[in-house]
Amino acid sequence: MVDLQGQYDKISKEVDQAVLDVIRSTQFINGPEVKSFQKEMEDYLEVRHVIPCANGTDALQVAMMALDLKPGDEVITTSFTFVATVEVIALLGLTPVLVDVDPLTFNIDPRAFRKAITPKTKAVVPVHLFGQCADMEPILEIAREAGIYIIEDTAQALGATYKFSDGTRKKAGTMGHIGCTSFFPSKNLGCYGDGGAIFTDDDDLARRMRVIVNHGMEVRYYHDSIGVNSRLDSIQAAILRIKLRHLDQYAEARQAAADYYDYAFSNNTRLLTPKRAGNSTHVFHQYTLVTRDIDRFGLQEHLHAKDIPAMVYYPVPMHMQKAYIDPRYHEGDFPVTEALSKSVISLPMHTELNDEQLKYITQSVLEYVNR
Ligand SMILES: *Cc1c(COP(=O)(O)O)cnc(C)c1O
Numbered sequence: 388m389v390d391l392q393g394q395y396d397k398i399s400k401e402v403d404q405a406v407l408d409v410i411r412s413t414q415f416i417n418g419p420e421v422k423s424f425q426k427e428m429e430d431y432l433e434v435r436h437v438i439p440c441a442n443g444t445d446a447l448q449v450a451m452m453a454l455d456l457k458p459g460d461e462v463i464t465t466s467f468t469f470v471a472t473v474e475v476i477a478l479l480g481l482t483p484v485l486v487d488v489d490p491l492t493f494n495i496d497p498r499a500f501r502k503a504i505t506p507k508t509k510a511v512v513p514v515h516l517f518g519q520c521a522d523m524e525p526i527l528e529i530a531r532e533a534g535i536y537i538i539e540d541t542a543q544a545l546g547a548t549y550k551f552s553d554g555t556r557k558k559a560g561t562m563g564h565i566g567c568t569s570f571f572p573s574k575n576l577g578c579y580g581d582g583g584a585i586f587t588d589d590d591d592l593a594r595r596m597r598v599i600v601n602h603g604m605e606v607r608y609y610h611d612s613i614g615v616n617s618r619l620d621s622i623q624a625a626i627l628r629i630k631l632r633h634l635d636q637y638a639e640a641r642q643a644a645a646d647y648y649d650y651a652f653s654n655n656t657r658l659l660t661p662k663r664a665g666n667s668t669h670v671f672h673q674y675t676l677v678t679r680d681i682d683r684f685g686l687q688e689h690l691h692a693k694d695i696p697a698m699v700y701y702p703v704p705m706h707m708q709k710a711y712i713d714p715r716y717h718e719g720d721f722p723v724t725e726a727l728s729k730s731v732i733s734l735p736m737h738t739e740l741n742d743e744q745l746k747y748i749t750q751s752v753l754e755y756v757n758r
Pocket residue numbers: 442443444445468469471472514540542543568569570571581582583
């Protein structure tokens with residue numbers, strides 16, 4: 388699905404040197420590379436605070452810990468997401484409230500969000516799924532009216548830009564109270580191990596989250612709150628500094644591949660190409676087709692036999708996962724999510740796809756679909 392080798396080959400000299408420099412410095416934890424990366428990320432996102440941490444799941448957990456939520460408080464998110472979003476809500480003893488998604492963008496449906504709000508609702512986690520922003524303008528408005536926090540899960544959409552109706556533009560993860568991202572190797576900005584970060588413009592929330600990621604410790608060995616140990620290590624920060632400089636160009640390469648796929652499948656009524664929302668750029672973490680009347684796993688097998696990876700993100704909605712079975716929810720509750728989980732398939736999407744590969748992939752897909 389990704390070509391990390393091809394991407395590394397192009398920056399290997401710089402990366403090897405940077406990694407070696409960190410090793411020679413022996414400043415493995417909270418070294419100058421982490422500070423520099425933090426600053427560069429703040430500049431890139433135009434946000435006041437970036438707090439690096441160990442992974443994207445921790446980012447979400449720390450964000451929720453900083454909001455002082457109590458067991459029983461409700462946090463709204465969608466049933467069509469990666470498990471981490473729902474996992475941390477459950478881990479903290481909060482109540483996940485799931486809502487359906489928009490059938491074309493796969494992102495949280497603002498009307499469903501509004502309907503799910505109760506007096507117990509304390510936060511909403513819009514997930515910018517597959518690389519484009521959820522419809523944040525109405526979400527921000529609804530959340531403001533209801534007095535609830537917004538934590539954006541931008542693990543799949545780092546670098547995407549949302550355009551408000553007044554023309555203002557903001558980067559994914561900088562619109563709500565807190566933004567969370569992941570630097571897992573296959574993410575749009577991936578390191579060579581695990582990594583994550585939290586963003587906020589709120590000075591007080593930033594201070595609380597910096598304390599939480601460091602064992603609840605502001606003054607050394609004095610612990611005023613219960614925290615966690617969640618750090619980005621210096622080697623990963625050094626690699627991320629190099630890759631951050633390429634992030635926009637990486638997005639362009641992904642968009643070019645998506646254009647190729649869109650064009651190749653444009654006349655096929657059994658393959659619905661991913662919609663590009665008018666108010667967000669799309670950084671194509673995934674290129675996801677909705678199939679109609681196609682044996683999707685048959686297509687996947689056909690592609691695998693030709694050495695083409697293809698994946699189903701996500702085959703089981705959250706409310707139908709064994710670990711998250713809940714008497715409040717039943718099959719049929721989220722018809723869009725359920726239909727998508729039965730019909731989507733994602734094609735290879737990365738920064739190194741060339742025309743020859745794209746031709747081979749699209750021809751192979753069409754071969755199966757048209758036979
Ligand atoms: C990858 C991902 C995460 C978790 O990130 P990790 O770094 O793997 O912990 C959270 N949410 C979404 C939507 C993701 O895609």
